[in-house]
Amino acid sequence: MKIVVLTGAGISAESGLKTFRDADGLWEGYNVYDVATPEAWERNPVLVQQFYNERRKQVITAKPNRAHEILAELEAHFDVEIITQNIDDLHERAGSTKVTHLHGVITKSQSDRRADLTYVIEGDEIKMGDLCELGTQLRPHVVWFGEAVPMIEVAAKICRQADLFVLIGTSLAVYPAAGLIDFIPSATKKYIIDPRTPDVGRYKNVTTIQQSAVEGMSALKEILLNGR
Structure with a gap:
C-alpha cells in the first residue's frame, strides 16, 4: 500500500x-x-x-519528534512518501527516505x-x-512568497498514486500546496491530523483526528498496524 x-x-x-x-x-x-x-x-x-x-x-x-519517527517506522510496512511544506530536515533525520520538499530546505x-x-x-x-x-x-x-514552487508537479504526481492519504499539521491555507489534496483519488481513504481540523467537507472518505501530530500519529499507527 x-x-x-x-x-x-x-x-x-x-x-x-x-x-x-x-x-x-x-x-x-x-x-x-x-x-x-x-x-x-x-x-x-x-x-x-x-x-x-x-x-x-x-x-x-531541534530533534525529530515521535510523529516524525512513526512516519519513518511505517516504511517497514508500507510504501511511504512524504511531501512537506516545512523547510527543516527533521523527516530525513528521523529516518524517512522518500521526502519531497515543496518549499526547499x-x-x-x-x-x-x-x-x-x-x-x-x-x-x-x-x-x-x-x-x-x-x-x-x-x-x-x-521558496519565498511570490516565487514558483518547482516541486509542485512532482508532488501532484505522487498524490495521484496514493492508496491512503494523511494530512498532518497544516490548515490547507497556503497555495499551491493546499491544492494537492485535490489530486488524491476520491476513493482513497484520507486521514486529517490536526487539533484544528481544516474545512475538508467537500472531500470523500475523510477521517479526522483532532489531536496534535504526535498524539494523532500514535493513534494512526495503531489503526494501520492493528486495525483499531
Missing part, C-alpha cells in the same frame, strides 16, 4: 520550531514580507541572510541566479560574499 503524507508546520512545532506564520502574521517577530520575498532580498539581503542563519541554527539544534543554499544550483551548507551560516559557481551570492534554498 502506498501512503502519501502531506506535512505542515504543526508537526515541526512539536520539535520546538515556530510555525512559519503566526496568527498575527509574524515569523519570529518579523513580518514575513520583510524576510521571505524576493523583494526583501533585493532590498536588504543582509537582514534576510541573518534571519535564515538564525532559523537554520534552530533547525540544527534550509540546510542548503542556492544560487542567487539559478534556483536549481544548490549546495549543502558547511556549518550553520551562509555569509555575504559566499558565491555559487556562477559567481553570484548564495541565498537560502527556500
Whole structure:
C-alpha cells in the first residue's frame, strides 16, 4: 500500500520550531514580507541572510519528534512518501527516505541566479560574499512568497498514486500546496491530523483526528498496524 503524507508546520512545532506564520502574521517577530520575498532580498539581503542563519541554527539544534519517527517506522510496512511544506530536515533525520520538499530546505543554499544550483551548507551560516559557481551570492534554498514552487508537479504526481492519504499539521491555507489534496483519488481513504481540523467537507472518505501530530500519529499507527 502506498501512503502519501502531506506535512505542515504543526508537526515541526512539536520539535520546538515556530510555525512559519503566526496568527498575527509574524515569523519570529518579523513580518514575513520583510524576510521571505524576493523583494526583501533585493532590498536588504543582509537582514534576510541573518534571519535564515538564525532559523537554520534552530533547525540544527531541534530533534525529530515521535510523529516524525512513526512516519519513518511505517516504511517497514508500507510504501511511504512524504511531501512537506516545512523547510527543516527533521523527516530525513528521523529516518524517512522518500521526502519531497515543496518549499526547499534550509540546510542548503542556492544560487542567487539559478534556483536549481544548490549546495549543502558547511556549518550553520551562509555569509555575504559566499558565491555559487556562477559567481553570484548564495541565498537560502527556500521558496519565498511570490516565487514558483518547482516541486509542485512532482508532488501532484505522487498524490495521484496514493492508496491512503494523511494530512498532518497544516490548515490547507497556503497555495499551491493546499491544492494537492485535490489530486488524491476520491476513493482513497484520507486521514486529517490536526487539533484544528481544516474545512475538508467537500472531500470523500475523510477521517479526522483532532489531536496534535504526535498524539494523532500514535493513534494512526495503531489503526494501520492493528486495525483499531
